[in-house]
């Protein structure tokens with residue numbers, strides 16, 4: 001059984017998708033990020049960066065294995081199941097590049113765009129424009145890749161699962177996909193998969209959209225180091 005530390009956000013969906021696609025048995029631990037569950041010592045022991053997703057795999061020889069960071073989790077689960085990953089060394093380094101691209105580029109830029117669209121005080125035009133531009137730049141990277149093949153690595157797999165969630169919410173971020181027809185097609189194909197539908201529905205009722213913002217929740221949006229020092 002896998003313990004899955006989760007909240008219904010794009011970063012959480014990445015792993016929910018893989019768990020649903022692969023058929024692994026898991027139990028979800030729902031975190032309330034707005035209330036600060038990510039800073040509890042028992043969670044920090046699993047995820048020292050104080051962010052979800054994270055997993056603990058209990059079906060292993062010896063001590064359970066805990067994994068944080070979505071790219072590492074997806075790599076671990078693809079290796080464990082032999083599903084949705086790749087088989088040879090040449091492909092593996094290619095896959096790793098696309099996973100690192102997502103966690104180092106598309107994800108953070110989309111996350112910052114989401115912050116300026118949904119949570120920042122009014123009138124932060126510089127930040128909004130900067131991250132919208134970066135979000136669109138990453139869409140262009142994906143568009144170019146998908147001009148060559150239907151999925152990021154050719155066949156549907158963890159590179160698609162990691163990149164899909166922030167594209168899934170493009171309209172909510174105020175970015176229509178008209179200029180990115182291949183990305184738009186790819187998004188439709190993935191969105192329709194039954195496992196993806198189930199993943200997006202996972203604890204949807206506890207989504208916190210619009211309730212927290214930079215003014216009313218400094219714990220979430222203006223953290224600094226205070227919650228982590230000495231832990």
Ligand SMILES: N[C@@H](CCC(=O)N[C@@H](CS)C(=O)NCC(=O)O)C(=O)O
Pocket residue numbers: 009010011012033038050051052053068069070071103107111219220
């Ligand atoms: N690079 C991380 C990003 C994870 C992340 O940013 N998670 C957010 C939710 S979408 C989180 O846990 N936020 C809690 C906080 O910032 O305190 C990954 O890909 O796993």
